[in-house]
Amino acid sequence: MAIKELPVLRTRGACCELPRVSERWADQTSELMKALADPTRLTMVASLWKADAPICICDFTAGLGLSQPTISHHMAKLKEAGLVDSEKRGVWVYYRLREKLTPATRRLLAQLIG
C-alpha cells in the first residue's frame, strides 16, 4: 500500500522540522507508561479498578505467583507513580486506586481496562 502525502522533491542533506512536542509532556507521560509497562503491575491496577475497593498486599502475594518482596516492590512503583494509595489496618496494608487521579489518567485507565 502506498503512502500518500510524501514530499515529491527532497534535497539531500536538508531536513524538515518536526511538530512541536512538549518535552515535559514526554517525560511525564513516559513515567506513567513505565509504571504500566509490566504485566504484574497492570494486573494490580486492573484488580483495584475492578474491585473498586482496597486490596491487601497479602492477597496479591497469594493471587499472583510472586514473592512478597516483589509484590511490595511493584506496589511501591505504582505508588511512586501516583496511581495508588495505601493505608495500614492492623497487620495488613491495603492499597486502592488513588482518589484524586487526574481525569485524564482516569480516562486512560478506563480506556485500558474498562
Place this chain on the structure above:
Amino acid sequence: MAIKELPVLRTRGACCELPRVSERWADQTSELMKALADPTRLTMVASLWKADAPICICDFTAGLGLSQPTISHHMAKLKEAGLVDSEKRGVWVYYRLREKLTPATRRLLAQLIG
C-alpha cells in the same frame, strides 16, 4: 483520610481472592505500554499523530538530539509494537502511524496525545 470498605474482621493467614484479570490482556497491554514507555518514542508517536503525515527518519535524527542508530532502534520498536508503518522512497524511509490501528489503540493515543 480513611479508606472505607475495609473488611472489619480478618483472620491471619487467610487470603481473599482477586478479581479475575486476563493474563493475555496483561501481557499484550504491557507490551504496548513498554513501546510507549520512553520519552523519545512518545515524542515520535506524538509527532506522527500531530503531523498526520509520513515523517522521514532523517528529520527525527535532526530534530531529536540522538544518533541515527538510536533513532532507527526506537522506530524498530514502534514498528514491532504495530504502531507505525514504513515506506522507502528513494534514499529516505518515511514512517507514519499504522493505518489499521485498533480503535482501542487509536482512542488510547488520542487520550494520551490529543
Place this chain on the structure above:
DNA sequence: CACATCCATCGATGATTGTGGATGGATATG
C-alpha cells in the same frame, strides 16, 4: 564509475529493572 547520503544492523557499554532471599520492625495473639 566514483562519491556522498540515508538507513538498518552489529557489537559494546553503562544504566535500569524484575526477582527473590534475608532481615527487622510493627502488630496482634496466646
Place this chain on the structure above:
DNA sequence: CATATCCATCCACAATCATCGATGGATGTG
C-alpha cells in the same frame, strides 16, 4: 513475654534496555 503473621527495606543477580561508533548495503548524483 514469647510467638506468629504481615510488610517494607536491603542486598545481590540475571536480564533487559538505551545509547552510540563502526560497518555495509542501497540509492542517487556528478
